[in-house]
Every structure is written in structure tokens, then in C-alpha cells.
Amino acid sequence: MKFKTFLSCVFILSLTFAFGQDKKALIRQIDSLIHLKQPRPFNGVVLLTKNGKVLYEKTQGFKNTDSKKPIEPDNQFEIMSNTKQITAVLLLKEVEKGKVDLQSPIKKYLPDLTQLWADSVTVHQLLNHTHGIVDTGKPLVFKPGTDYKYGNLSNNLLGRIIENVSQKTYRELAESLFQSLKMKNTFCYSENKKSRLVSGHELEKQVFKVVNRTFISEYNLPADGVITTAKDLATWNAKLHQGKILQSKTYKLMTASSVLSQHDVFGEEKMGYGYGIRIVEDKGITYFGHTGLGDGFASLNIYVPGKDISIIVLENVMADSSDLYYYFEKGIKDLVIHNFAN
Numbered sequence: 243m244k245f246k247t248f249l250s251c252v253f254i255l256s257l258t259f260a261f262g263q264d265k266k267a268l269i270r271q272i273d274s275l276i277h278l279k280q281p282r283p284f285n286g287v288v289l290l291t292k293n294g295k296v297l298y299e300k301t302q303g304f305k306n307t308d309s310k311k312p313i314e315p316d317n318q319f320e321i322m323s324n325t326k327q328i329t330a331v332l333l334l335k336e337v338e339k340g341k342v343d344l345q346s347p348i349k350k351y352l353p354d355l356t357q358l359w360a361d362s363v364t365v366h367q368l369l370n371h372t373h374g375i376v377d378t379g380k381p382l383v384f385k386p387g388t389d390y391k392y393g394n395l396s397n398n399l400l401g402r403i404i405e406n407v408s409q410k411t412y413r414e415l416a417e418s419l420f421q422s423l424k425m426k427n428t429f430c431y432s433e434n435k436k437s438r439l440v441s442g443h444e445l446e447k448q449v450f451k452v453v454n455r456t457f458i459s460e461y462n463l464p465a466d467g468v469i470t471t472a473k474d475l476a477t478w479n480a481k482l483h484q485g486k487i488l489q490s491k492t493y494k495l496m497t498a499s500s501v502l503s504q505h506d507v508f509g510e511e512k513m514g515y516g517y518g519i520r521i522v523e524d525k526g527i528t529y530f531g532h533t534g535l536g537d538g539f540a541s542l543n544i545y546v547p548g549k550d551i552s553i554i555v556l557e558n559v560m561a562d563s564s565d566l567y568y569y570f571e572k573g574i575k576d577l578v579i580h581n582f583a584n
Contacts, residue, residue: 282445286558287300287319287555287556288554288555289472290552292549292550307441307450315473316438318471319558320431320456320458320466320534323394323533324532325463327517327543329464331487333365333517336404338488338492359374359381364386365400371392371501371503372386372387372391373396394465400464401463423478427471428470430463439469441453442559442560495516497519498521501515529546529547533571540557540571542571549582553575
């Protein structure tokens with residue numbers, strides 16, 4: 243028995259040593275990547291966590307390139323379309339209360355819509371972008387449920403549904419949820435509440451230009467309006483994917499692939515899409531992810547459920563070429579997934 247115990251200890255120590263070596267190699271690889279100046283510089287925060295502990299955390303660049311103040315780990319970023327995952331959760335919480343039926347037509351919750359398609363498009367189809375709506379004043383571009391077309395409009399409509407059934411504003415519900423999760427540095431964008439929000443930048447021929455405008459409004463908060471930090475997003479991932487926010491049944495609906503779509507960050511092939519979340523298979527690993535882009539910001543949020551890993555990259559810069567929007571986000575994701583797949 244003592245010999246078996248000894249062998250077990252040796253095995254565990256060898257695994258720990260191997261992981262330690264892998265971790266050091268991964269840190270060196272990410273450091274090397276984000277220090278590149280070509281094809282563009284990195285400007286933002288990288289946070290990797292595993293089992294609730296920080297594996298890697300690094301900041302680089304400036305909050306505002308005019309002031310030259312360096313970015314800090316607790317600085318806030320616009321996460322743009324990563325907001326959609328939060329909106330999906332708020333909607334599903336209304337489902338859990340019995341106030342929303344996912345298979346009901348949206349006309350039931352948005353009675354002011356006069357278009358005929360309001361009687362056929364369902365809440366489920368808004369959540370997974372299979373509705374066919376491109377403009378509330380125009381005909382559908384495809385029969386609901388037969389195709390996929392990503393956009394902000396669906397989330398704007400979901401926000402209105404949430405407000406109508408709850409009799410509360412989207413901002414009130416979202417910020418109440420953040421408070422309950424102890425996400426103290428997360429809120430919905432407001433012109434009068436910027437706290438430690440960094441400036442967005444556009445990059446033109448390697449020159450940073452501060453973005454002094456925003457397309458976030460009260461109307462599109464449910465699509466693009468959440469401001470947060472890397473650490474708060476890691477908290478969100480842990481609470482959401484470990485059953486602390488949604489009931490098991492609704493969480494499974496959210497993270498089940500209900501349509502296929504392609505995004506360059508996640509590969510050339512079509513992958514699954516749930517409710518505000520992508521379900522990706524890569525090198526034998528299944529993970530959940532989403533991106534966000536706009537106002538001079540880019541973001542990537544990934545959670546690997548089988549390994550309890552969060553990969554969070556927040557940048558306050560948008561490149562002048564679409565090929566470079568997520569250059570570092572994709573590179574960091576590939577490094578981490580490859581490391582843990584081996």
C-alpha cells in the first residue's frame with residue numbers, strides 16, 4: 243500500500259511538473275506574440291484563468307494614446323457583441339419565470355410590431371439569428387428558421403421583450419445581475435458613467451487615432467452596450483458555466499448548437515451557434531466563445547468547460563484591415579487550445 247501511495251505521489255508530481263513546464267512555455271509564447279509590432283501592435287489586456295486561478299495576466303499599451311497613460315488590469319473596455327451573451331441570459335431568466343415562451347411568435351411580446359412576419363418569427367429565432375429580419379420596416383430575407391444571418395437587430399428586439407415582460411429597463415436588470423454576481427466593475431454604457439473606461443482607437447497605417455464617438459445608445463444596449471473588465475468576464479464565465487446563474491435546463495438550451503455559422507476567429511468551417519454563444523470543436527476540445535468589435539474596441543471571450551479555462555482578450559484598438567481585427571485574439575486562442583490539447 244505504501245509503495246502504491248508512493249507511485250501515486252510520483253505520478254501526480256510528474257504531471258504537476260509537466261504542466262508547470264507547459265505553462266512556462268505558453269507564457270513565453272503569448273509574451274512573444276503580444277510584443278510583435280507587425281503586422282500591428284497589441285494594445286489591451288490578456289487574462290487566462292484555470293480553476294479560478296490566474297494562469298496569465300498581462301497588459302500592454304495605453305488607455306489613451308494621446309495621454310500615454312498605460313493600461314491597467316482593472317481598466318474597463320467596451321465588449322460590444324459579447325454583450326449578446328448577457329442579453330441571452332437575461333431573456334432566459336424571464337423564461338425561467340414563465341414570462342416568455344421561446345417558441346412563441348415575437349408579436350406576443352412586441353404587440354406594436356405590425357409586420358406580418360411578427361406572427362411567425364419566434365423568440366428562439368431571435369436568439370440564434372435565424373429570424374430573417376434585416377429591418378423592422380422591410381420583408382424578411384428568408385423564411386424564419388431556414389438560414390442564419392447575424393446582426394444587432396435581433397438583440398435590440400430581445401431587449402424590448404425583456405423590458406416588456408419584466409416591466410423594468412434593460413439597464414436595471416443587467417446591472418442588478420452584475421451586482422448579484424459581484425461584478426463590481428461591470429455596467430451598461432452611459433455618457434455620464436465612464437469610471438475607468440479606456441478610450442477606443444482606430445489604427446491607420448500603424449498610427450493610433452482616438453475614437454471620440456460611440457454608436458451605443460439606450461436602444462442598442464442589449465446588442466453592444468456592456469462595459470466590463472477582464473477579471474469580471476472571468477467571473478461571469480465561472481458563474482454562468484458552473485450553474486450559478488441559469489437553471490440546468492435553460493443553460494443547456496443556451497449552449498446547445500441550434501444552427502451552424504462560420505467566423506474566421508474560430509476557423510474556416512461552420513461551427514455551432516446557440517444563444518449568444520458559439521460552440522466550437524477544435525483539436526478534440528469543445529469550447530464556447532464569442533467576439534465583439536466596434537467603437538475602436540475588439541474583444542474575445544472563450545470558456546473551455548472540460549478544463550475550466552477562460553481565455554479573455556480585450557483591446558481598445560481596431561485595425562484598418564478586417565484581416566487584422568482579431569489578429570492577437572485568434573493567435574492567443576490558438577496557442578492556449580493547442581497547449582491544452584496536447
